[in-house]
Amino acid sequence: MNEVPILKIGSTLLVSIQVELQDDTVLQLQEDLAARITRTGARGVIIDISGLEIVxxxxxxxxxxxxxxxxxLDARTVVVGMRPAVAITMVELGLGLHGVQTALDVDRGLALLSPDSGAAEDVLLAAVERDAG
Amino acid sequence: MNEVPILKIGSTLLVSIQVELQDDTVLQLQEDLAARITRTGARGVIIDISGLEIVxxxxxxxxxxxxxxxxxLDARTVVVGMRPAVAITMVELGLGLHGVQTALDVDRGLALLSPDSGAAEDVLLAAVERDAG
Structure with missing residues (x-):
């Protein structure tokens, strides 16, 4: 039982990491996730790490x-559910989760990944580009 | 790391069971869930068992x-993600999950728990009662 389930919520995939991850579990998860994104056409991936005491x-x-x-594969990833102690330890270790977007919980992650939020981001980008141009 | 995380999606709580459950984990989960329902006013609970090979x-x-x-606590529970082999074994063992509603996946569970679906059910009940009366 070392397979991490991938749940589908609308056009978003949700992965809740609860177990100590081994090398082969991680490889399996990456393969499963890539296959699932391709099959479902998911536009977002939420990875919940609220079960992890150490990152x-x-x-x-x-x-x-x-x-x-x-x-x-054209899907955005948001990491959610980081415990306060984990955040503090990560910063102390010099780990910044570069290139990974974070949100407080699943609700905010879903909001961040919703098409409306993407559109809002596009509008913002367009505005920034217009101002710069 | 034997605490099962409870995720919040709108007014629904989602629990994904991935690890072998022990007596104390189950008690802890029940307490956490009851506390969380009370705190958030959640109206639905989805329990995902797609990670379980045996029920x-x-x-x-x-x-x-x-x-x-x-x-x-005025919240409905839906069990989702049962594997086909698990369903077959459960029936063979004479376990019917009585009193527990099931759905194929999280998406359908959420649809079942959505206020609209509840309203539809109420309308249906009212119609049935009217017909009976």
């Missing part, structure tokens, strides 16, 4: 790599 | 008991 560089790399794979 | 009478009782506790 080390291994987990950090895993999250960045999942986000990178999702990105080339 | 025995212990898990069956746990699901029924979570549903019963949620019910007295």
């Amino acid at each position: 080390d560089s291994f987990i950090g790399r895993m999250l960045a790599s999942v986000a990178a794979v999702s990105r080339v | 025995d009478s212990f898990i069956g009782r746990m699901l029924a008991s979570v549903a019963a506790v949620s019910r007295v």
